[in-house]
Amino acid sequence: MPAPVSLKRRLTLWLVIIVAGLGTLLLIEAWTSARKAADRAMDGQLEAASLTIAESLQWPDGTPTLEIPASALQILATRWQERVFYWLQADNGRIITRNADLPITQVMEQQARSGPVYRDAEFEGARIRLAGREVDSAGWDTQEPVQLWVGHTRHGRDVLAGELFEKSATRFVAMVMITAALVTIAMLTALSPLKALRRTLRARRADDISPIELGVPREMQELLDTLNRLFADQRGQRDMLLRFIADASHQLKTPLAGLQSTSELALAVEDPAEWRRALTAVQASAGRTSRLAGQMLSLTRLDHLGPTHERRPLALDRLLRDIVIEWAEREASQAHDLGLAIEASTPVWIDGEAWALAELLHNWIDNACRYTPPGSTITLKLAAIGDDVRLSIEDDGPGVPADAVSRLTRPFERAQRQDTEGSGLGLAIADSIAQRHGTRLRIETCQPRGLRLYIDLSRSASPPESAA
Amino acid sequence: MKHRSPPRFRLVTWLLVGLSVGLMASSAARAATPLIIEAALDRDVFEPVLEAFAAENPRIELDYRDRSTLTVDQRARDTRDPPDVVISSAMPWQMALSNEGVAQPLDAPEADQWPAWAKWRDEVFGFTFEPIVMAYRLELASHMPPPETHRDLLQLLTDYREWLDGRVVGYSPRDSGVGYTLYQQDARYTPRVWDLVAAMGAADVHLEKTTRKMLEGLSDGRYWLGYNLLGSYAMVWAQTHPDIIVQVPNDYSLVLMRMAFVHRDAPHPEAAKRFVAFLLSRRGQHILAGQTPLFSVRDDVVGPYTAQRLRDQVGDHLYPIPxxxxxxxxxxxxxxxxxxxxxxxxxxxxxx
Incomplete structure (x- = not known):
C-alpha cells in the first residue's frame, strides 16, 4: 500500500505552487507596468521638450530655422541629468540643427509623419529613448514640414521603474507573508474537526459500536453518517446473531432434553425391549439433532462466508437431474411422487455456486417430503422466462396459510406445524442461498392447493468447451 | 652532446637577472606619474592650488598646460592623445563634452558632497565662483557718476557718449567663448541687454578676447570702462593697480563657475581623479579661497574669497550660470x- 498522503502537505504544496505561479505572474506584470509607467512619465518630458522646441521653429522666408530654447534642453535632461540629444531635419533632407548624429531610420521618419513616435535606440553604446514628430505650421509662404527628434539616456527611467517595482514587490511580498500566515491558521482550524473525530474514535473501546455523537462540519457529516450506519449495521447484525444463538440453543436444548429423559427412563427399567425402544428413540433424536446442528452450520456458513462470490459457470439442468435422481432412490421420498420437468433449451448455463444450489435443492425436496402427506406430487421444474431461468418446486400438499407465507424464511419458523420433525431452518437456508445468487426465495400458494417455491436466475453464456 | 654551463656560472647569471629586475621595479616605483591638465585658467592665478597638490602628491608630476578655451576644447576632443583633466571657463563647451560622454564619473566622497547645483552627472564640477563685474578707471568718476547697475551703464553710455567714445571695452562674442556665454546669459534674463549692446556699438566699443587684455587696456588708459569682466582677475588686478575700480553690479551679477572633469580616456585616471577630488576637497577649496581670487564654492570654508562672503557683501543678486x-x-x-x-x-x- 503506498504511503498515505498528508492533507496538510498537499494543501501546503498547492498553496506554494499557486503562490509561486501567480506570484511570478504578478511580479512580471508589476515589472512591466512599472516600466510602462516610468516610460509614460518620462515620455511626457520628451513631449514637453519637443513641443517647446517646435514652438520656437520659425519659417522666416519659407525655410525653417530654429533658435533652440535653453529650457527645452533642461526639460529633456530631467532631474536625473540625462544626456540629451536633438535633431531637426527639413523635408528635403537638409539638417537644420542637431547635437548628435542620431540613429533615425527611414522607417522612423515615415512613422513620425503620421504622429508622435517614441522609440528605444542605441547610440554610441548608450541606451536612449527617442521621441519624434513632424512639425508643420501656417505662414505666408509654403512651409516645408520639419522632422523634430529629441532624446535622452534611459538612466532615470530605469531608476524610476526600479523604484515603482520595488514598491510593488515589497507590497506583494508582505501580502504573501500575511496570506501565508493566515492560511496556515485557517488550515489548522479547518482540519481540526478531523483531529476531533480521530480523538473521539481513538478514545472508544475496540468493541464499542454505539453511534458517534460529535458536531462536525457539513463536509464531514456524510463520513460520520456512514460510520454511524456501519455501527448500526453491526449492531443489527450482532442483535441478529444473539437472537439466532438464543433460538439455536433453545432448539438444541429441546431434543437434548428429550434424549436425556429417554435415557433416564430407560435406565430406570430392566426390560431390554424398553431399552431397544429407548435406543431407537435416542437414535432418531440424535439424527435429528445432528441434522439440526448441520443446518445451523450451513446457515452460519452462508451468513458469514463473506461477500466473495465464487460463482462459476454451472449447468443447472444437469445438477437438477443428478439431485432428483439421488432423491428418487432415497427412502424419504418413496412415499411421494417425485418428478422433474425441464422446460428450457439445454444446457442451461448460469453463474452459481454448485454446493450452495445443491444444498438449496436438498432443502426444498426435504421440506416438501416432510410437510406434505404421503401420495403428494412433488415436481421440480426448470423453465425459461425470457433471459432468465426459473428453478421451482411445487407440491399439492396442504400448503401454508397466506399470512404465514412471509414468515416462512425466518429461521426456526415452522408455519405452525409442530407435528413434523423439521428444524425450521430449511427455508432460511434456501433464502440465504438465493441471496448469494442475487435473488430471493419466492413462495406462492398453488391453486387449488399446495405450495410453490421458486428462484429466478440469469442465464449466462456457455463457457468455452473445456468445461466438463 | 649537450652543453652544460657550470653551476656557478648559472647562479651568477640568475643573480644578475634578479638584481636588474629589482632595480627596474624600484625605479618604476620611484618614477612619477605624469598628470596632463589642459586648462583655460591662468597658471599664475592657479599656482597656489597646483603647489599644494604637488606637495601632497610628490609621486604625481603635474603637466599643466595653460591654453585658450578653444584649444582646450579641441584638445579634449583629441582621441589620439587625450588629456587627463580638462578645466575651462567656457561652461557651455564643458557641458557639451559631458553630454557627449567625454567625461567620466568621479566616484569620491568630495564629489558626493559637492552641492547638486554645482555639478552635472557627477562628471563635471563647477569649482570656482567668479562674479562678472564692471570695471572702470578712477578718473571716470570725476566726470560722471560711476555706474553701479546695468541701467547706470546704459545711462552713461547714452548721456556721456562723447566722453566714452572709443573708450569702452567688452568681450568679443565671436572670439571668446566666455564672452559669448556671458552675453547669451544676459540676453536670457532681459532683452534690454540689446539696448546696452546698441549703446556700446554707438560708443565704438572695442572688443577683446580676454579679461586680462581688457584690464591691461584699462590700466594703460586706452579704456575707461569695461563690461562683463571676470571678477576674479579684475579684483586681483585692482589690488596692484589702484586706479582700477571693480564694481559688482547691484541689480544682478552673473557668476561664472569654472568647470573641471576627468577625461573618459585619461591615460592616468587615478592621478586625474585625485586632482579633481583635491579641487573639490576642503583643503583645495581653502587654498582657493585664501590664495586665489577664484572664490570657493564650499560653505564650510573660510577665507577672503568665498561665495558666502561674496553673498554677504553683494546680496542676493548673484546669478550663477546654471x-x-x-x-x-x-x-x-x-x-x-x-x-x-x-x-x-x-x-x-x-x-x-
Whole structure:
C-alpha cells in the first residue's frame, strides 16, 4: 500500500505552487507596468521638450530655422541629468540643427509623419529613448514640414521603474507573508474537526459500536453518517446473531432434553425391549439433532462466508437431474411422487455456486417430503422466462396459510406445524442461498392447493468447451 | 652532446637577472606619474592650488598646460592623445563634452558632497565662483557718476557718449567663448541687454578676447570702462593697480563657475581623479579661497574669497550660470549664428 498522503502537505504544496505561479505572474506584470509607467512619465518630458522646441521653429522666408530654447534642453535632461540629444531635419533632407548624429531610420521618419513616435535606440553604446514628430505650421509662404527628434539616456527611467517595482514587490511580498500566515491558521482550524473525530474514535473501546455523537462540519457529516450506519449495521447484525444463538440453543436444548429423559427412563427399567425402544428413540433424536446442528452450520456458513462470490459457470439442468435422481432412490421420498420437468433449451448455463444450489435443492425436496402427506406430487421444474431461468418446486400438499407465507424464511419458523420433525431452518437456508445468487426465495400458494417455491436466475453464456 | 654551463656560472647569471629586475621595479616605483591638465585658467592665478597638490602628491608630476578655451576644447576632443583633466571657463563647451560622454564619473566622497547645483552627472564640477563685474578707471568718476547697475551703464553710455567714445571695452562674442556665454546669459534674463549692446556699438566699443587684455587696456588708459569682466582677475588686478575700480553690479551679477572633469580616456585616471577630488576637497577649496581670487564654492570654508562672503557683501543678486542642460543651447550652431547676426545688427543699429 503506498504511503498515505498528508492533507496538510498537499494543501501546503498547492498553496506554494499557486503562490509561486501567480506570484511570478504578478511580479512580471508589476515589472512591466512599472516600466510602462516610468516610460509614460518620462515620455511626457520628451513631449514637453519637443513641443517647446517646435514652438520656437520659425519659417522666416519659407525655410525653417530654429533658435533652440535653453529650457527645452533642461526639460529633456530631467532631474536625473540625462544626456540629451536633438535633431531637426527639413523635408528635403537638409539638417537644420542637431547635437548628435542620431540613429533615425527611414522607417522612423515615415512613422513620425503620421504622429508622435517614441522609440528605444542605441547610440554610441548608450541606451536612449527617442521621441519624434513632424512639425508643420501656417505662414505666408509654403512651409516645408520639419522632422523634430529629441532624446535622452534611459538612466532615470530605469531608476524610476526600479523604484515603482520595488514598491510593488515589497507590497506583494508582505501580502504573501500575511496570506501565508493566515492560511496556515485557517488550515489548522479547518482540519481540526478531523483531529476531533480521530480523538473521539481513538478514545472508544475496540468493541464499542454505539453511534458517534460529535458536531462536525457539513463536509464531514456524510463520513460520520456512514460510520454511524456501519455501527448500526453491526449492531443489527450482532442483535441478529444473539437472537439466532438464543433460538439455536433453545432448539438444541429441546431434543437434548428429550434424549436425556429417554435415557433416564430407560435406565430406570430392566426390560431390554424398553431399552431397544429407548435406543431407537435416542437414535432418531440424535439424527435429528445432528441434522439440526448441520443446518445451523450451513446457515452460519452462508451468513458469514463473506461477500466473495465464487460463482462459476454451472449447468443447472444437469445438477437438477443428478439431485432428483439421488432423491428418487432415497427412502424419504418413496412415499411421494417425485418428478422433474425441464422446460428450457439445454444446457442451461448460469453463474452459481454448485454446493450452495445443491444444498438449496436438498432443502426444498426435504421440506416438501416432510410437510406434505404421503401420495403428494412433488415436481421440480426448470423453465425459461425470457433471459432468465426459473428453478421451482411445487407440491399439492396442504400448503401454508397466506399470512404465514412471509414468515416462512425466518429461521426456526415452522408455519405452525409442530407435528413434523423439521428444524425450521430449511427455508432460511434456501433464502440465504438465493441471496448469494442475487435473488430471493419466492413462495406462492398453488391453486387449488399446495405450495410453490421458486428462484429466478440469469442465464449466462456457455463457457468455452473445456468445461466438463 | 649537450652543453652544460657550470653551476656557478648559472647562479651568477640568475643573480644578475634578479638584481636588474629589482632595480627596474624600484625605479618604476620611484618614477612619477605624469598628470596632463589642459586648462583655460591662468597658471599664475592657479599656482597656489597646483603647489599644494604637488606637495601632497610628490609621486604625481603635474603637466599643466595653460591654453585658450578653444584649444582646450579641441584638445579634449583629441582621441589620439587625450588629456587627463580638462578645466575651462567656457561652461557651455564643458557641458557639451559631458553630454557627449567625454567625461567620466568621479566616484569620491568630495564629489558626493559637492552641492547638486554645482555639478552635472557627477562628471563635471563647477569649482570656482567668479562674479562678472564692471570695471572702470578712477578718473571716470570725476566726470560722471560711476555706474553701479546695468541701467547706470546704459545711462552713461547714452548721456556721456562723447566722453566714452572709443573708450569702452567688452568681450568679443565671436572670439571668446566666455564672452559669448556671458552675453547669451544676459540676453536670457532681459532683452534690454540689446539696448546696452546698441549703446556700446554707438560708443565704438572695442572688443577683446580676454579679461586680462581688457584690464591691461584699462590700466594703460586706452579704456575707461569695461563690461562683463571676470571678477576674479579684475579684483586681483585692482589690488596692484589702484586706479582700477571693480564694481559688482547691484541689480544682478552673473557668476561664472569654472568647470573641471576627468577625461573618459585619461591615460592616468587615478592621478586625474585625485586632482579633481583635491579641487573639490576642503583643503583645495581653502587654498582657493585664501590664495586665489577664484572664490570657493564650499560653505564650510573660510577665507577672503568665498561665495558666502561674496553673498554677504553683494546680496542676493548673484546669478550663477546654471550648470545644467540649458547651457547646451549656447553651443548650438544655429543659435550661435542667430545670436551673432543679431549682435552685428544691434551693434551698428544706432550708427546707421
Amino acid at each position: 550648470i545644467n542642460a540649458s547651457l547646451l543651447a549656447f553651443v548650438d550652431a544655429l543659435r550661435r549664428q542667430a545670436f551673432l547676426r543679431r549682435w552685428d545688427r544691434e551693434l551698428h543699429i544706432l550708427t546707421e
